[in-house]
Amino acid sequence: MDLSAELREVLPGEGRVVTAGEELEGHGGGVFTYHDPRVPDAVVYPESREEVVEVLRFASENGVPVVPFGQGSSLEAHTIPVRGGISLDTGRMNRILEIRPDDFIAIVEPGVTHEQLNAALKEYGLLFPVDPGWDASLGGMAGTNASGTNAVRYGVMKDQVLGLEVVLGDGSVMRTGGLAMKSSAGYNLTGLFVGSEGTLGVFTELTLRLYPIPEKVLAARAVFPDIEAAGRAAVAMIRSGMRIGRVELVDARTIEAVNAYKDTSYAVAPTLFLEFSGSEPAVERDVEVARTISGSEGCESFDFEEDEAGREKLWEARHEAGLAIQNIYPGKRPMTTDVCVPISELPDALRHARETIASRGLDGAILGHVGDGNYHAVFPVDPNDAEDLATAEAVNEEIVDYALALGGTCTGEHGIGSGKIGHLEREHGDSLPFMRRIKKLADPSGIMNPGKIFGD
Ligand SMILES: Cc1cc2nc3c(=O)[nH]c(=O)nc-3n(C[C@H](O)[C@H](O)[C@H](O)COP(=O)(O)OP(=O)(O)OC[C@H]3O[C@@H](n4cnc5c(N)ncnc54)[C@H](O)[C@@H]3O)c2cc1C
Secondary structure (H helix, E strand, C coil): HHHHHHHHCCCCCCCCCCCHHHHHHHCCCCCCCCCCCCCEEEECCCCCCHHHHHHHHHHHCCCEEEEECCCCCCCCCCCCCCCCCEEECCCCCEEEEEHHHHEEEEEEECCEEEEHHHHHHHHCCCEECCCCCCEEEEHHHHCCCCCCCCHHCCHHHHHHHHEEEEEECCCCCEEEECCCCCCCCCCCCCHCCCCCCCCCCCEEEEEEEECCCCCCCEEEEEEECCCHHHHHHHHHHHCCCCCCCCCCCEEEHHHHHHHHHHHHCCCCCCEEEEEEEHHHHHHHHHHHHHHHHHHCCCCCCEEEEECCCHHHHHHHHHHHHHHHHHHHCCCCEEEEEECCHHHHHHHHHHHHHHHHHHHHCCCCCCEEEEHHEEEEEEEEEEECCCCHCCCCCCCCHHHHHHHHHHECCCCCCCCCCCCHHHHHHHHHHHHHHHHHHHHHHCCCCCCCCCCCCCCC
């Protein structure tokens, strides 16, 4: 079959189907991953639901794999077309269809990014809270059930998606959820599709929940003698019942990398980046509680970012911490763990991760959204050095084993892709057959992002 010619009949017009050059390469790797690249046979750019339907009908009739693609920032080879085929780029489906300020709802196409949506929401005094450290697409974020620094306050992607329009693997269209803030109408299909990593269908419309921008926002940096103390302080803040906005842990190695990358001069020591938000009196009270808790864990300094510029710089530094770590190891690629443990276990889990990394002689950094018990160890690896890769994988396995033994998960927010298939089998071996049956129902010809979530 001449795939390129056939696809041009499905999507006629200049630049709608690309089968050679840099654009193919841009869809065959990943911005921040150690996984081997593989270019797709074609990249297609649909502009409407009808065009997505046409592409999926063609692909299912001809058994051609289709990989939905947002910004390609997912970390476990999610968008790498490991079986070749079509990369379906939603970048041209980037319209904000409706903002309903009085209902706290926005309806968007999948290619809209979280920063694009928040820029449009500002004039209404509203925000969309999920904020991965890349300006990811909302379709991709629903694909991985993404979260970020705000999850401790607002929840993760599955808490924000009220409804979806989905084109299934055979080209049929289905809607889930609606405009209601809650619903008990049948199975929770929205929750099923969020986190499906492009293996069940393509989202062509998302209905999202919005929030008012808080009256007062204050950010602070609390520096600790070691990461366990920082972890204990984070847990105590959550336990105190305060409505913390953000509580992010960055270890000394991460701070070093951030200072070099962002030209900041933060103290090189384990640090909690904190944000308090709400009404003025509530923020004042929460700050005092956090300061007292930090003091009881040996906090060495507690500094405020008073103005908006300092606050923005702090969160920009946190969001780009992964890129900063990558930057200090030129020629290497990052392997990132993503375990999430019950919150009370967090300090011990951080100690275990640090000791495991050190015992194997690896140079890794630890950072995370610790208010949820979710943290990352990042090891820069040389993908062409089998020994380096094996050591990093062994450390990754140990960290995952530790989390699973506590009843935690191998992935708090990044998802499975092809990198964590073995981990998912260990975590949910008993429910995998059920997941496979769901996959078969939504995608009978098995064209949707094959090679992801499930092993062969
Ligand atoms: C520097 C950096 C920092 C990051 N920080 C965070 C973080 O804090 N929290 C976090 O959760 N993640 C983080 N990530 C990972 C990444 O940003 C998220 O996984 C994000 O959700 C991916 O969005 P994307 O638009 O890049 O999607 P892609 O990578 O393009 O796709 C992600 C998955 O969704 C599927 N998909 C894409 N579009 C659709 C669609 N329309 N319909 C159905 N399926 C679709 C894809 O097939 C794929 O399986 C970070 C990544 C980087 C590089």
